[in-house]
Amino acid sequence: MKLIPRPFRGNLSEADIAGLREFVEIVDAGGITAAQARLGKGKSAISLGLSRLENRLAMRLCERGRSGFSLTEQGQMVHSAAVQLLADIGRFNDFVGAAIYKLEDTVTLLADDSFLFEFTEPLTRAIGRIGDRYPDLNLNVRMTSPDHIYASVLEGTADLGFTTLDRHNDALAIAPVCEEQMGIFCGKAHPLFDCDDETLTPEELRQYGFVAAEVTQEEIYSEFVRGLKIRARAPTILSRMLLVLSSRYLGIVPITFAQHWVEKGDIRELRIEGSRTHNICYLVHRKARPLGLGGAIFRGILIDELSASTTVAIRTSDVRRAEIPSSRAVKS
Template sequence: MPLHHNSDYSIGKTSSIDIRLLSIFVTVVESGGFTQAQEPLNIALSSISTYIQDLETRLGIKLCNRGRGGFSLTENGQVVYAEACKLFASVDQFNANVASLNGKLTGELKIGILDNSTMSPNTRVQDVIHRFSAQHPDVHIIIKVLSSDEIEDELSAGTLHLGIGLFSDAGKHLRVIHRFPISVDLFCGYQSPLFTEDTIDIEAIQEAGYAKGCYAPDMKSPLAQSLPPATASSYLSEGLAFLILSGRYIGFLPRRYAANWVSNKEMRTLPQELFSHEVQLALVVRKGEHVGPVLHTFLESFAAFTASD
């Protein structure tokens, strides 16, 4: 989408003031609004508003809507945000590349993970981070907990370096570095009528409320055909667990994630021979992206770590 700007303003005239204002703008967007941005920016609400107005004046365009309807970006604001993210990513990459010339890694490593993806015993990313951060303490590691769709979107936008999630079509835009199998079961909560049943069959399952989440089987699979239509959903495990514990819904969760609730008799595993299955988490990067020294070194560390298993 083209950026419509005032003819008196040129991107070629970008100054240190513009960089500062763009940084504030990016923080506002990523915080979800002016009020939420006060803490990370450590400046007053009135000052944030003034800075954004200054940026809009310098660019000659309106970037965002604010008021009773809440905070939202205009179409031009979305373009400026995306370009600003690219700008700051390029600056970070420049700093990292220059620092690497003397053998020192600096900069940021941004990782997006699906919540509770560490529940797989085969996910070794936390161990790689342990070794990597010990060897390269000046690299600032940022972890964002997101849905798989959000991880894919942020990888495409260049605001993440790598991600861990469930990607049904990973080969199209993403390069898979490694896969981690994770065991998934179907659960009911202690308030569900199924919790005290001695025998549970397909008919009983089909009469229950069903909450769909990211660990559900593929809709085309035979397993999915035995499930009732979803009447609730959450694509983060914490939300799905909340629905299951209400007793009104059954749903799929990683086995290790639900283990404490099962041992405390707050959840029950429904017949594993009927409903248990395995999904494949994937560690991915954006396909075709230039891999800078920080990401390259991290991926090398990951390859060395997994090869030693």
């Protein structure tokens, strides 16, 4: 006689929550095989745990086999509910910890490498404030490339990203918080180093090679840089500056970041009408995994400090994003 599974009554045990955690990781990874590294288990153990969860809930959550991995309609509903449940459990733990003035959490922030120069004071003040308030908070801060920031936030290895790169993604919450001023620079051995800015024209700039850069632009700046020649690429601001210092390439870099080498006489800014722009800086986090209390508090402190320090108003209307140069402006 076939046994009819008993309907789930909504009373979750620790084993149920552990099973739901594994289920969320399997879905995020895209299947059982891909989840092995995340969970530190073999395929058979993961498959057995998933079957136990399905039996417990009395429903099939996903299809797996030669045709690939896919969620059933019920599985999609359970996944959404599990993500919310796990986030709520995390927030509950955070709030209980905060109630006794002890926030035991881990928050990872990845930021553009140039921000160490541009936003040293607001970043250090924000780190100091949350460190003083919650000494048990484990704060991880790393400087890296914008592409790596987005990839890390999406895969969940970083809680927050602070970057100038604006890449629309439905899975991410992307909020503009401040701006950095950008200019065109050349090295001391470049043919334009000793030129008179008053006689320099955009047409003359287009005769020389540029390091590719993705910057937030208004339409007028897109027109200015149209036709510039890309002769090199660099994933980070530091690597872009290395190419500018070689005097073989022109580069669009943050003005504050460049100041150190300007004062040494190694580079100079080429100032002609329209050669400067403002790059919008964004705080990024993943929608599907709401920030815990530690991440939310740190995000709020960052916004406070950055807003208090920036002297440039954020202009989010009529903004364009394009790789320099580009054949046309790309709407963000």
